[in-house]
Amino acid sequence: MNAQLGRRISAAALATAAGLALAACSSDEEENNATDSAATTQAESAEGTDGSAGAEGDSATPEQPTAADLNAVLATATDPAASEEDKVATVQGGETAPELFETMAASKAETGATFEVVDPVLPGYAPQSVLATVNFSVPEEPGQTADNVEFVYEDGKWKLSQSWACTLITNTVAPEQVPAMCTDGSVENNDGAVSEQ
Structure with missing residues (x-):
């Protein structure tokens, strides 16, 4: 029973993380004439707080506790x-x-x-x-x-x-x-x- 519950919790956490990752990856395209500083800002905001790229390293989505x-x-x-x-x-x-x-x-x-x-x-x-x-x-x-x-x-x-x-x-x-x-x-x-x- 604990293994089944653990799988459910893991599945829920994975689904939540996947949804958040998709939301984090979807953003409006910058216009083609965007300045270098705008491109730099966009790249910095896509980087996780720990320096890794994307939502995988984002500390904003903690692992769900037991x-x-x-x-x-x-x-x-x-x-x-x-x-x-x-x-x-x-x-x-x-x-x-x-x-x-x-x-x-x-x-x-x-x-x-x-x-x-x-x-x-x-x-x-x-x-x-x-x-x-x-x-x-x-x-x-x-x-x-x-x-x-x-x-x-x-x-x-x-x-x-x-x-x-x-x-x-x-x-x-x-x-x-x-x-x-x-x-x-x-x-x-x-x-x-x-x-x-």
Whole structure:
């Protein structure tokens, strides 16, 4: 079953990469009287960010993560032993709200809250995002499922989107423990549904 799922994910990633490669390769032709600088600019824009040509080396289309990859993101975010630098790299905008990670780690330690990304991981709203289902539970309470949880690819890493970090934290801690970044109205909330299992 895991091999079959792996093939599906690989096929989806390949299809996404092929579509993006085709989109990157299609551009309007420059007029025949274009200047040398325009031709140089066009050649530079066709080159990948790592110096290779075309979409194959383009870091704008990262490899789609697995559920295990995204579980590692959540595990680091809630690990009290992880460094602050490692933690802030797990959530979009995390560097602006280190208290979020203290709250997440404290909640996990105090309540036994658990988070688990489950397959499938699907392409997201943009080429650098994916959507997944996250099961979360607190002992002696019904488990909950959050659908369409968005992870974004920034700075060479997959991160939990800021709005979903706030959604998950507000569903697992008391209202007075919710960090300011999640209560001051500065976070745009996605239309993801949270339901009881």
